[in-house]
Amino acid sequence: MNNHTSSYAFLSRPSALTRGNVTAEVTQALRSAIVTLAMPPGSSIDKSLVCAELGVSRFPVSEALARLQTEGLVDIAPQRGSTVSLVRLSDVREYMLIRKGLESEALRVLIGSHDAGLLDELRENLAAQQATADRDDAETFHQIDIEFHDIIYRSMRFTRIKTIIDSARANLDRARRLIITPRRLVLTIAEHQAIFNGIVHADAVQASRAMRAHIDAVMIELFAFAREHPDLFADGQTLGADSDSFPFG
Structure with a gap:
């Protein structure tokens, strides 16, 4: 991945900017570009080019970058400018552990008490x-993958659990997109199918085990990718070859 971005044509220019929402629109445009890896980890951010592409002044861009800094997506260094932050494996590990615990246990609650239309959805x-997956549309697949999990939470109406998971989604999405390959798409479908089968058969143990296995599989691939591309991760150089970097099982 290049560490320099020469064009920002990929930025989604807001169709209508109104006073009071300019910073929010710019923030969303930059956040989307970072999360989808159009602006890859470690790349520099040229404010002038961003301003020109979005048709805004420097103030909302500076404000947007400050907001994204608090989300862990941008690093701002005096005299050096702004860069897209590297992915922190330690953060991803922690958030995925939270997801693993919450989602696997939430399935135990779901089994036998779900809405009638859940299985159809x-x-x-x-x-x-x-x-x-058949047409190798990784970006659309990613959104449908997210929706698979959201369907389960909507059925249970566990809004607080969903809020906790959504709060970590931006950096998780970056990490997951790094390992999206045709092979991962096929594996994800099989892993989701195993979760679905557990729900269909009202087998809470099977469904919970399948969810844990799904998250474990993603983390195993992410660690392998990080070892091959440590420069994309803030703590990639600290990742050893051990098999217990994440509590699998």
């Missing part, structure tokens, strides 16, 4: 996953 989602 999940079937449709799995079919959409397969369709996007």
Whole structure:
């Protein structure tokens, strides 16, 4: 991945900027570019080019970068400017452990008490996953993958759990996009199918185990990728070859 961005044509220019929402619109445009890896980890951010592309002054861009700094997506250094922050494996590890515990236990609550339409929603989602994988549409697949998990939470109406997970989504999404390959798409569908089968058969143990295995598999691939590309991670050089970097199982 290049460490210099010469063009910002990928930025989504707001269709209508109104006073009071300019900074929010700029923040969203930059956040989307960072999360989707259009602006890769470690790349420099040229404020002048961002201003020109979005048609705004430097003030909302500076404010947007400050907001993204608090989200852990941007690093701002005096005299050196702004850069897209490297992904922190330690943060991803912690957030994925939280997801693993919450999602696997939430399935135990779901089994036997879910809405009548849940299975139909999940079937449709799995079919959409397969369709996007068949045409190798990784970005759409990623969104449908997120929706698979959101369907489960909506069914349980566990809004606080969803809020906790969503709060960590930006950096998690960056990490997950780094390992999206045709092979990972196929594996994800199989892992989701195992979760679905547990729900269909009202087997809380199977569904919970499948969810834990799904998250473990993602982390195993992420660690392997980080060892091959440590420069994309703030703490990539500290990742050893040990098999217990994450509490698997």
